[in-house]
Amino acid sequence: MxxxxxxxxxxxxxxxxxxxxxxxxxxxxxxxxxxxxxxxxxxxxxxxxxxxxxxxxxxxxxxxxxxxxxxxQQGLDGPVGKALKAAWIELDVAQCGYCQGGQLLSAAALLRQTPRPSDADIDTAMTGNLCRCGTYGRIRAAIHLAARRLGGAS
Structure with a gap:
């Protein structure tokens, strides 16, 4: 066991x-x-x-x-998780949704480590999370939105 x-x-x-x-x-x-x-x-x-x-x-x-x-993804909560999920919904990030669990978890790890990420920080942290629908621009925007709402000036 x-x-x-x-x-x-x-x-x-x-x-x-x-x-x-x-x-x-x-x-x-x-x-x-x-x-x-x-x-x-x-x-x-x-x-x-x-x-x-x-x-x-x-x-x-x-x-x-x-x-x-x-x-x-089911356990992603707290201020960072809530801010990301709200931003994802508000900006219509997901299309098919298949990759979104991995995207959200990688974004949460980024925001917990780097509260005010730059575009380069986001690109680096999200490398390896592929989106077949190509919503990378919306993913980046949602991470910035969540960061701002959490008090970061991203």
């Missing part, structure tokens, strides 16, 4: 330590807000936060994150 802290809740799973975290979250814990994209850590659809840092769940063995704090 592997003990996980997912979205603030302690969970135990009977999984091999080398099983990808993505499949443990989806198949063992029923958290379907994490998406499978490429399976090679290239697209960012499977991004979760581990101890506040973005991590690709498709290539992270569950044994490596035992006991660490894992956050999925």
């Amino acid at each position: 592997i003990s996980l802290n997912v979205n603030g809740e302690r969970r135990k799973v009977d999984a091999a330590p080398d099983m990808p975290l993505l499949w443990v979250l989806r198949d063992h814990l029923g958290l379907n807000d994490i998406r499978f994209g490429c399976g090679q850590s290239l697209c960012g659809a499977c991004t979760v936060l581990v101890d506040g840092a973005p991590m690709r769940a498709c290539s992270t063995p569950v044994g490596e994150v035992a006991g660490r704090k894992i956050t999925t």
Whole structure:
């Protein structure tokens, strides 16, 4: 049994330590807000936060994150999470929505580390989160809007 802290809740799973975290979250814990994209850590659809840092769940063995704090889109809350979700809705960021969980989690990690990000900060932080619909301009604008609402002068 592997003990996980997912979205603030302690969970135990009977999984091999080398099983990808993505499949443990989806198949063992029923958290379907994490998406499978490429399976090679290239697209960012499977991004979760581990101890506040973005991590690709498709290539992270569950044994490596035992006991660490894992956050999925469902667990994204607090001022940063609320500001981002509100900005995403207000600016109609999502089209198909497939990548948005990973986008939001990467954006949350950025704003927690850099409250007033520049365009270059956003581009760097969001690299590796691909959007098939090409909403990158709206993603950047939503991050700036959330930063302003949180008190940053972005």
